[in-house]
Amino acid sequence: MSNELRRVTRALLSVSDKTGLIDFARSLADRGVTLISTGGTRKALAQAGLPVLDVSEVTGFPEMMDGRVKTLHPAVHGGLLAIRDNPEHQAAMLANGIGPIDLLVVNLYPFEATVASGAGYDDCIENIDIGGPAMIRAAAKNHGDVAVVVEGADYQAVLDDLDANAGSTSLELRRRLAQKAYARTASYDAAISNWFAAQLGEANPAFRAIGGELAEAMRYGENPHQSAAFYRGPDARAGVATARQLQGKQLSYNNINDTDAAFECVAEFDPARTAAVAIIKHANPCGVAEGASLVEAYERALRCDPVSAFGGIVALNQTLDAAAARKIVEIFTEVIIAPDASEEAIALVAAKKNLRLLLTGGLPDPRAAGLSVRTVSGGFLVQGRDNAVVDDMDLRVVTKRQPSARELSDMRFAFRVAKHVKSNAIVYVKDGATVGIGAGQMSRVDSSRIAAWKAAEAAKAAGLPESLAVGSVVAxxxxxxxxxxxxAAAEAGATAVIQPGGSMRDDEVIKAADEAGLAMVFTGHRHFRH
Incomplete structure (x- = not known):
């Protein structure tokens, strides 16, 4: 390319999000750029007193079919795709009265927001942009001559580039904008195709695309030698991706992973029924409890494993109050995440400058459908989110002894938590609080033994004479x-067991439970979490 600078003489602007539009367009006009626009964008520019051509004046055709057809025309795409240094392209432009479009500014119909709002099928379809992606892709392909802007965050960069280059754009900027443009249309199409698959009940479409928007680049990933970034997807469930961070250092890769695990776990507990707290370390719960208040729930969760809780993540299912905040900040904690917080609680947390406080505005629905994605060498695995909830399961008593009401309540609690513990998972619960958790072992009996050992250690830390597992239930x-x-669970003191069932040796296990005097229920649902 003989000259990497390209002068901007005409710009086409067509945006659904008009934030910053008027100031940007005025700055272009002040630099002598002719403005072309469509529909609502043209109206907004005209009302601001800016000289603007309607796209129909360029194409010679009116907008038609409720605006579905307006920019799909050679006068637009020729102006975007023509290679300026190509004599044949120049001749074609001259012969057909096509003027160059040197700058394209398009952000797409808000399809993702429309879906997130719960709109109906027809409204979602109407918010699939056709002309926008076509223009974006055309301009990005011809980035040697054309600059394309797909979000307002780049307005100032374009103006700075024009000022630095006497009204021209640099190839470096155009390349960066082109990369973002293709990523945006890819993410947009991914949202549409995945929505269509969900509408059709198609769990395994022939092609699967995953898209997201950069939330922030990170210093490193799981380890310092790994690069990392955090992307927001179209799923609008409350959580880390939607949270406001009120204070503290930037969240790390591991912080985000652990905080998500904590908040998903605590969301299993209905805030209208009880206060609940989950303490997470390395993506595993080290203590979960209910209580009459958040501070009581926190103290009971902390008792389960006070050693592991140091430097952990604390998730709450209700508004963080001062009493809970005062207690939580007594030990080193990385992150607190809650639906909301009182002003007094915020002030108490503020005294710990490095402690991150995230407020989400709500809890994620544990029953909500969605996708879980994991990469493997040469591809990726996609599955539906584990949205099975124990309260919806038909629990079947398989032993001679029936569980008591207290045992049954604790079994439901334990199975909620086991869903969020890495497999193999064993969870001891007593009176609405975990008292021992065994996670991630290759052998289930090892997880049982570790959980029992944790319960004994917790009792020692609390100055109690016998293991917390005595009189507990196990999941x-x-x-x-x-x-x-x-x-192993019975030896630790458990009196009742909740498990999925389905083993070839179920009869043997049931017989052992009967001989040990245990009550046992089968859920029929497994909660592997690898």
Missing amino acids: SDAFFPFADGLL
Whole structure:
């Protein structure tokens, strides 16, 4: 390319999000750029007193079919796609009266926001942009000559580039804008195709696209030698991606992963029924509890494993109040995440400058459908989110002894938590609080033993004479393949067991439970979390 600078003489602007539009367009006009626009954008520019050509004046055709057809015309796409240094392209432009379009400013119909609002099928379809992506892709392909802007955040960069280059854009800027343009249309099409798949009930479409918008670049990933960034997807569930960070250092890759795990776990507990707190370390719960208040729930969750809780993530299912905040900040905590916080609680947390406080405005629905994605060498795995909730399950008592009302309540609690513990998972619960958790072991009996050991250690830390597991119930995320894991729980003091069932040796395990005097229920649902 003989000259990497390209003078901007005409710009086409067509945006749904008009934030910053008028100031940007006025700045272009002040630099002698002719403005071309469509529909509502043209009206907004004209009302601001800016000289603007309607796209129909350029194409010679009116907008038609409710605005579906307005920019799909050679006068527009020829102006975008013509290679300025190509004599044949120049001749074609001259012969057909096509003027160059040197700058394209388009942000797309708000399809993602329309879906997130719960709009109906027809409204979602109407918010699929056709002309916008076509123009964006054309301009990005011809970035050697044309600059394309797909979000208002780049308005100032374009103006700065024009000023630095006497009214021209640099190839460096045009390349960066082109990359963003293709990423935006790819993300947009991913949202549309995934929405269509959901509408059709198609779990495994022939092609699967995943898209997202950069929330922030990070210093590093899981380890310092790994690069990382955080992207927001179209899923608008309350959580880390939608939260306001009121204070503290930038969240790290591990912080975000752990905080998401904590908030998803605590969301299993209905805030209208009870206060609940989950403390997470390395994506595993180290303590979860209910209470009459958040501070009571926190103290009971902390008792389960006070050593692991140091430097952990604390998630709450209700508004953070002063009493809970005062207690939480007594030990080093990385992140607190809650739906909201009182002003007094915010002030108390503010005294810990490095402690991050995230407020989400709500809880994620544990029953909501969605996708879970994991990369593998050469591809990625996609599955539906684990949205099975124990309260919806038909629990089947399989032992001679029926569980008491207290045991049944604790079993439901334990199974809620087991859903969020890495497999193999064993969770001991007593009176609405975890008292021992075994996570991520290759053998289920090892998880049982670790959980029992944790319960004994917690009792020692609390100055109690016997293990917290005595009189508890135990949950397993998957069936016991042998009776040994169940017997380890009984030896620790558990009186009742909740598990999915489904093993070839279920009869053997049931017999062992009966001989040990345990009550046991099957859920029929497994909660592997690898």
